[in-house]
Amino acid sequence: MSEATRIEENVTCLGCGCACDDIAVVIGGARIREARNACALGVRWFGDGSLPGAIAGGRSAAIEDVLREIATLLRSARAPLVYLAPDLTCEAQGAAIAIADQLHAFVDGVTSSTSADGILAAQRRGRASATLGEIRNRADVVVFWAVDPAASYPRFQSRYAPNPVGVYLPQGRRDRTVIAVDVGAQRGPDDADVRIQMTAEEEQLFLASLRASLAGRALGSQSIAARVTELAARLNKARYAVVVTDAESPPSVPSGRADSLIALTQSLNATTRCALCTLRAGGNRNGADTVLTWNTGFPMAVDFSRGAPRYTPENAAGARLAHGEFDAALLVGNTSAIPTVVRAALGATRIVVIGPRASESTLSAQIRIDTGVAGIHESGMALRLDDIPLPVRAVLPTPRDTASLLEALGSAIAAQGVGP
Amino acid sequence: MTRLRITGGAVHDPANAIDGDVRDICIENGRIVASLPADAPTLRVDGMVVMAGGIDIHAHIAGTSVSLGRRLLPEEHALDPTLAPPLDGGSIPRSGTGGTVPSTFTTGYRYAGLGYTTVFDAAVAPVAARQTHAELDDTPIIDGGFFALLGNDEYLHRQIASGELARAKDYAAWILRSTGGYAIKIVNPGGIELWKQNVREVKTLDDPVGTSSVTPRRILEVLAGAANELGLPHPVHIHCNNLGVAGNVAMTLDSMRALQGRRAHFTHLQFHSYGGERGKSWSSAARQVAEYVNSHPEVTGDVGQVMFGDATTLTADGAVEYLLHTSTGRKWINSDIELETGCGIVPYSYKEKAAVASLQWVVGLELFLLSNDPWRMVLSTDHPNGGSFMSYPDLIRLLMDRAYRDEKLKSVNQKMLAGSALADGIAREYTLNEIAIITRAGPARQLGLAAKGHLGVGADADITIYSRDTDYAKMFSTPRYVLKAGTLVVEEGQLRRAPAGKRIFVKPGFDDTLLRDLGKYFEAYSSVRLANYSVTGLRDAPVPTRDA
Numbered sequence: 001m002s003e004a005t006r007i008e009e010n011v012t013c014l015g016c017g018c019a020c021d022d023i024a025v026v027i028g029g030a031r032i033r034e035a036r037n038a039c040a041l042g043v044r045w046f047g048d049g050s051l052p053g054a055i056a057g058g059r060s061a062a063i064e065d066v067l068r069e070i071a072t073l074l075r076s077a078r079a080p081l082v083y084l085a086p087d088l089t090c091e092a093q094g095a096a097i098a099i100a101d102q103l104h105a106f107v108d109g110v111t112s113s114t115s116a117d118g119i120l121a122a123q124r125r126g127r128a129s130a131t132l133g134e135i136r137n138r139a140d141v142v143v144f145w146a147v148d149p150a151a152s153y154p155r156f157q158s159r160y161a162p163n164p165v166g167v168y169l170p171q172g173r174r175d176r177t178v179i180a181v182d183v184g185a186q187r188g189p190d191d192a193d194v195r196i197q198m199t200a201e202e203e204q205l206f207l208a209s210l211r212a213s214l215a216g217r218a219l220g221s222q223s224i225a226a227r228v229t230e231l232a233a234r235l236n237k238a239r240y241a242v243v244v245t246d247a248e249s250p251p252s253v254p255s256g257r258a259d260s261l262i263a264l265t266q267s268l269n270a271t272t273r274c275a276l277c278t279l280r281a282g283g284n285r286n287g288a289d290t291v292l293t294w295n296t297g298f299p300m301a302v303d304f305s306r307g308a309p310r311y312t313p314e315n316a317a318g319a320r321l322a323h324g325e326f327d328a329a330l331l332v333g334n335t336s337a338i339p340t341v342v343r344a345a346l347g348a349t350r351i352v353v354i355g356p357r358a359s360e361s362t363l364s365a366q367i368r369i370d371t372g373v374a375g376i377h378e379s380g381m382a383l384r385l386d387d388i389p390l391p392v393r394a395v396l397p398t399p400r401d402t403a404s405l406l407e408a409l410g411s412a413i414a415a416q417g418v419g420p
Numbered sequence: 421m422t423r424l425r426i427t428g429g430a431v432h433d434p435a436n437a438i439d440g441d442v443r444d445i446c447i448e449n450g451r452i453v454a455s456l457p458a459d460a461p462t463l464r465v466d467g468m469v470v471m472a473g474g475i476d477i478h479a480h481i482a483g484t485s486v487s488l489g490r491r492l493l494p495e496e497h498a499l500d501p502t503l504a505p506p507l508d509g510g511s512i513p514r515s516g517t518g519g520t521v522p523s524t525f526t527t528g529y530r531y532a533g534l535g536y537t538t539v540f541d542a543a544v545a546p547v548a549a550r551q552t553h554a555e556l557d558d559t560p561i562i563d564g565g566f567f568a569l570l571g572n573d574e575y576l577h578r579q580i581a582s583g584e585l586a587r588a589k590d591y592a593a594w595i596l597r598s599t600g601g602y603a604i605k606i607v608n609p610g611g612i613e614l615w616k617q618n619v620r621e622v623k624t625l626d627d628p629v630g631t632s633s634v635t636p637r638r639i640l641e642v643l644a645g646a647a648n649e650l651g652l653p654h655p656v657h658i659h660c661n662n663l664g665v666a667g668n669v670a671m672t673l674d675s676m677r678a679l680q681g682r683r684a685h686f687t688h689l690q691f692h693s694y695g696g697e698r699g700k701s702w703s704s705a706a707r708q709v710a711e712y713v714n715s716h717p718e719v720t721g722d723v724g725q726v727m728f729g730d731a732t733t734l735t736a737d738g739a740v741e742y743l744l745h746t747s748t749g750r751k752w753i754n755s756d757i758e759l760e761t762g763c764g765i766v767p768y769s770y771k772e773k774a775a776v777a778s779l780q781w782v783v784g785l786e787l788f789l790l791s792n793d794p795w796r797m798v799l800s801t802d803h804p805n806g807g808s809f810m811s812y813p814d815l816i817r818l819l820m821d822r823a824y825r826d827e828k829l830k831s832v833n834q835k836m837l838a839g840s841a842l843a844d845g846i847a848r849e850y851t852l853n854e855i856a857i858i859t860r861a862g863p864a865r866q867l868g869l870a871a872k873g874h875l876g877v878g879a880d881a882d883i884t885i886y887s888r889d890t891d892y893a894k895m896f897s898t899p900r901y902v903l904k905a906g907t908l909v910v911e912e913g914q915l916r917r918a919p920a921g922k923r924i925f926v927k928p929g930f931d932d933t934l935l936r937d938l939g940k941y942f943e944a945y946s947s948v949r950l951a952n953y954s955v956t957g958l959r960d961a962p963v964p965t966r967d968a
Contacts, residue, residue, distance in 0.1 A: 010949045012952065021949050021952045119491075123492060125751050126492060126751035126753040128753075129753075130755065131755065131757050131947070133759060133945075133946060133947035133948070134756040134757060136945070137759055137945055159947065160947060167759065239617075266745075266752065269742060269754070270746070272618055273616060273617075273756075275754075290484075290551070291554075293487050294490065294523060294558060295524065295525070295558065296523055297493070297497030297516065297517035297519070297521075297522070297523045298494055298517075304515065307501075307503045307515060308503050308504075308516070309501060309516065309517055310498070310501065311494050381554055387484055387548075388484075388547060388548060388758070388947075389548055389554070390550075390948065391956075410512060411512075
């Protein structure tokens with residue numbers, strides 16, 4: 001590199017929910033040249049940091065006029081949607097939720113489409129969990145339940161478990177037992193110490209039998225008894241077990257997995273210690289759930305249409321869009337990461353997009369304002385997959401800061417009168 | 421509004437020895453001043469009661485554990501949707517949900533609606549402090565701060581184990597600085613770490629925590645010493661071992677004796693004042709605890725009253741919550757946090773017909789009524805653990821109105837009340853000045869907040885004005901006026917304005933050679949980079965420490 005470069009150290013990557021905060025980003029010529037320490041997924045997420053900076057589709061080029069235009073559009077809607085796509089800081093998420101509250105809109109994000117099962121199960125049962133630092137330092141038995149983190153959470157094993165040395169695991173990987181549970185085609189890591197296999201059809205019976213076995217009751221079925229007994233024995237012998245599951249790619253058919261794994265990991269605490277670790281994808285998804293929760297009391301699918309939050313997880317954004325319930329939508333964040341089922345259903349709705357590469361969005365949006373990506377162009381807070389809050393830092397300038405822009409939009413909406 | 425004269429009210433300002441005198445309170449630029457020109461705007465409050473704004477020394481309102489609790493309770497929130505209040509100008513009003521763990525905006529509005537203007541969150545995992553600040557930013561009106569959890573921290577334990585007490589103190593200072601915290605909090609010293617190791621009971625203050633050189637006693641001594649040497653405005657804030665367990669009074673008194681002669685605050689003492697024997701019997705031991713506190717001026721406490729109705733138990737003390745989960749069958753969250761602390765949450769209901777809940781209710785009231793010095797035994801429900809902060813007015817009525825209290829006592833389960841002081845009859849009724857002490861002047865003094873909890877010249881103009889009512893619960897639940905830093909936030913009983921509150925924190929000094937050793941520890945064991953640990957960007961000025 002002949003041009004002058006600078007290195008930003010200790011940058012947090014939001015490529016997946018691991019939120020590795022040890023990335024050294026090399027910048028040269030206003031481009032990201034390298035993301036050191038990042039995995040392939042992280043390198044892709046950082047990209048070269050280049051972004052368009054356009055305001056497209058408005059009647060004017062002046063941002064104040066465009067915000068007024070958006071305010072009018074949203075306020076005139078009978079049933080607006082505010083959608084939190086990934087790659088937002090918690091600050092931007094909060095500002096978008098405030099707008100939804102002002103508009104008496106429906107607010108939702110990707111969680112209701114991708115990870116609702118686990119959240120609803122945890123609302124029924126609670127959850128025994130641990131943060132990644134605790135798992136790193138304490139978990140001597142690590143069960144990967146139908147997930148190999150290598151693909152979607154590439155540094156999970158090297159940063160958190162099972163590889164690192166921990167306070168109670170001075171020899172790192174050698175002090176831990178890794179158990180891969182393969183459920184049909186959903187396989188655990190190849191280098192596991194123990195492998196337990198089952199078909200997708202067997203999973204529920206297996207989990208039920210495992211819980212029965214741990215409770216000292218008879219097993220349900222001879223066909224799986226040996227496997228159940230083996231896993232039960234290993235879990236019981238653990239000093240501190242962790243069961244890792246992927247919240248983002250649940251079984252294609254609702255299987256009760258999330259619910260059963262919660263019950264299993266909770267009940268193991270009768271005899272030993274055990275935590276459930278649910279993997280989440282990138283772009284500050286846990287942030288969206290948590291910021292929505294502190295604002296409204298609910299983590300997703302919140303309906304403000306009666307003036308106060310109502311929780312409708314059974315009728316979330318995807319289903320409502322499919323029924324044509326919304327007549328306007330404000331999409332905030334990285335719209336390319338919006339689940340296909342939601343994108344497809346946006347069709348006839350009047351759309352405003354505020355987010356990185358909004359101007360290049362293939363959605364038929366009336367107004368599109370380019371902003372930056374949280375953690376690359378915008379600073380603030382983001383939550384790791386275990387809800388640990390981390391700072392994210394702009395390493396390149398943003399075309400315009402999403403949180404500030406949304407606050408200005410909130411003021412523009414307020415200026416047009418109180419209430420919808 | 422930059423100037424205001426409040427005139428005609430009976431002022432209850434015990435910090436300045438004013439007990440119901442009718443006098444003017446003058447406000448200029450958010451503070452109380454000696455006088456104002458005759459043409460200054462006037463608020464007539466004839467016949468009303470004027471006090472400083474309420475101060476909650478111990479509640480759980482902001483941060484990861486609180487939001488985990490919120491997420492756990494959709495059914496509660498669904499029953500208590502809260503419309504955005506109609507506010508005048510400035511801030512955009514926000515809707516929310518209530519229940520025992522309300523959303524942030526609703527928390528701010530409701531506290532202000534009760535006349536409370538300052539609230540401390542009592543338990544924040546240092547690694548997650550930035551979320552507490554973000555939530556406090558979304559909790560309007562009230563000034564807020566928090567206590568940083570430090571009684572089960574691996575790095576601290578290592579310093580104690582190796583006798584590096586100066587470094588332990590520096591670490592405590594660094595934690596407060598880097599989190600923007602206000603005081604050092606100990607929850608179940610050593611017991612959370614033991615719970616993570618599957619050791620579920622702390623039997624004595626000398627139980628080893630990994631190594632015999634680290635014990636609950638050493639943790640208490642080292643952190644109490646650190647807080648006092650650092651000149652923190654609030655001493656170490658202690659949640660003792662064995663919360664909620666029959667017979668735990670022995671541990672509570674041992675803990676107090678371990679720190680004899682040193683400033684220390686013992687929190688939600690109701691939960692730590694039980695006689696009897698684990699698994700066998702329960703009784704009130706409030707008298708023993710009250711007598712100890714009465715005769716030891718270095719000790720302060722808050723009660724942690726249990727109020728009948730729904731609550732959410734939410735604590736860093738994970739082991740307790742596991743027991744509550746198994747004994748009630750209610751849903752349960754546990755989160756073990758980063759070699760620092762833990763978190764457990766179980767929804768709960770205190771029922772009059774339940775023997776233990778009735779005993780707990782009695783123990784709390786006895787602590788209030790048997791404590792001679794209200795300055796050192798202040799009001800809390802450990803919100804939302806013993807009940808919501810919304811129950812404070814009813815609690816005040818129980819303290820001020822013996823007839824009401826005795827009537828209520830008859831309706832509770834009597835099984836475990838034999839021999840308790842309250843069952844035998846306690847005549848004491850709190851006066852208005854005593855209420856002012858346990859809800860504002862006392863907490864302010866315990867917290868070392870010079871400009872809070874009183875109405876003298878220079879104080880923050882945080883003021884609550886009540887219409888008199890013989891039903892004290894009614895009187896204290898609907899103040900007529902509330903001023904926050906001189907702004908009228910409640911007028912004629914209606915919330916009208918919601919300015920942002922301030923952050924209350926300290927910035928003690930430390931020897932930065934700590935950072936070399938701490939850097940190595942982070943490198944070896946932390947999942948977060950040292951460079952990313954500290955909270956930045958706090959706008960308000962820190963409260964000075966004595967060393968600064």
